[in-house]
Amino acid sequence: MPVISSVIHTIDKKPDGSPAILHLRHTELPQTDVLENLLSDFNDAYNGKQSKGWGLFHAESGAYPFSGWLKAYFEGKNDFMQFSRDAVEHLTKLMEESNLSVGGHAMFVHYRQGLTDYLAIALLHQSTGVSLDQEMNVVAAPHLDFGHVHLAARVNISEWQSNPASRQYVSFLKAKQGRRVSEYFRDFIGCQEGVDSAGETRTLLKAFSDFVETEDLPEESAREKTQTLVQYASSQAKMGQAVGLSELSELLDEDRPRAFIEHLRTQDYGLSEEFPADKKVLNKFRRFTGRAEGLSISFEQHLLGNKLEFDEQNGTLLIRSLPTQLLEQLKRATEA
Structure with a gap:
């Protein structure tokens, strides 16, 4: 999973309503094993999130400029740092307007997995743990907290470029709470949901x-x-x-x-x-199965509450819409 280009800028915004301060990094992050591990940890955390949406970019406009900057980067009209600066300045502006979020570290990573190019974007925060120094003293150890990433997206660049009809080349996290917070981040990416x-x-x-x-x-x-x-x-x-x-x-x-x-x-x-x-x-x-005294029952869990109704107190199972083959057999047995 080689990293092609990457950078992390910092947006300092406190929940007290004070203006956000943007701290720009002026060079790309150096290619190191630590950077590769950072990307791997992020992808593991991102892939493990259950609440995700899939979609596509809005048409490029003043309200949704992100895809235009991304296109300019991949066409060689701008370098990666210019793309990231334009993007993080726009993110800072939206963060100010929403007045809903604290700041964080804005990560942009262009990487390649197999033959596919991706762009990962996330707003990260630091947590403090404990570690040991060389003298075996207990010391504070700040680290990027991937376990609590709530604002992140990933663009399948190769699909975006090669399949204009696709409606699922952008994935993004959906907030379980605070929907308006995730919406401003989705507006920053400029994407709309395309696949349910x-x-x-x-x-x-x-x-x-x-x-x-x-x-x-x-x-x-x-x-x-x-x-x-x-x-x-x-x-x-x-x-x-x-x-x-x-x-x-x-x-x-x-x-x-x-x-x-x-x-x-x-x-x-x-x-x-x-x-x-x-x-x-x-x-x-899940598939539930049971067999006893000549009776065999098997059904999928999603049928509960629809075709099947379980009465726990009386230990009974009500079946609606019997399979046609079974229904015909029962009719013939009744008529005999």
């Missing part, structure tokens, strides 16, 4: 449940495929990568690698070929 990752993930899981039912898979096979889907989607989310439906289809059935993708297209679920998975939705997807 939670909705897409729910649709994928619904399509998978329909597929399992249509294929009439044995319970063991259904459980294995469920585990494969969740592991693959979770792994992609952890790496900050999108779920690929064709790739997932191949993983679900090596003997029939097109089976699931053909099911998706036949039923027309409207899923994008690639989309970011939502970790919250994935974490709630």
Whole structure:
């Protein structure tokens, strides 16, 4: 994950309403192992965040100038330091206008992973821990706190440049609280939400449940495929990568690698070929199974409260909309 260019500027803004003071760094950060570790730690923390949005840049304008500065940098019209200065000055202005946030360290990193270029942007804060010096004395040890990053975004530069129709080349953190704070940072990046990752993930899981039912898979096979889907989607989310439906289809059935993708297209679920998975939705997807005295029950967790209603006090499970095959068997048994 080589770093191409990077810099950190500091915005000193206190919550007492006093004006923000911008401290600019005038040269790029030197290429060191420490810098590589910093980027790795940031990406690990960023990828682990569950509340993320995915989208695209607004059209460049006076209100949304960021993409224009970024484009000028990649076209060689401005260098990285000029890009970062324009951007952090704009961020400071928006921070002043919002009057909602304290300052921090504004990090800009252009790096390459494989053949793909990325730009990471984040507002970082320092925390103080403890360490030991060479004489084994206990000393204060300030460090950048990646565990509490709330304002950050990442741009897939290669996708932005090569696929103008894409609606998911920018990812950004969504604040669990203080929505207005995250909105001013999103305005700084100049991006709009283009993909409903939670909705897409729910649709994928619904399509998978329909597929399992249509294929009439044995319970063991259904459980294995469920585990494969969740592991693959979770792994992609952890790496900050999108779920690929064709790739997932191949993983679900090596003997029939097109089976699931053909099911998706036949039923027309409207899923994008690639989309970011939502970790919250994935974490709630489980398959419940039980077998006793000739009774076998298996269902996906998301059906609870919809097709299934569990009464804990009476130990009963109400099933609505029985599978057609089961319903026909019951009718024939009743008529006999």
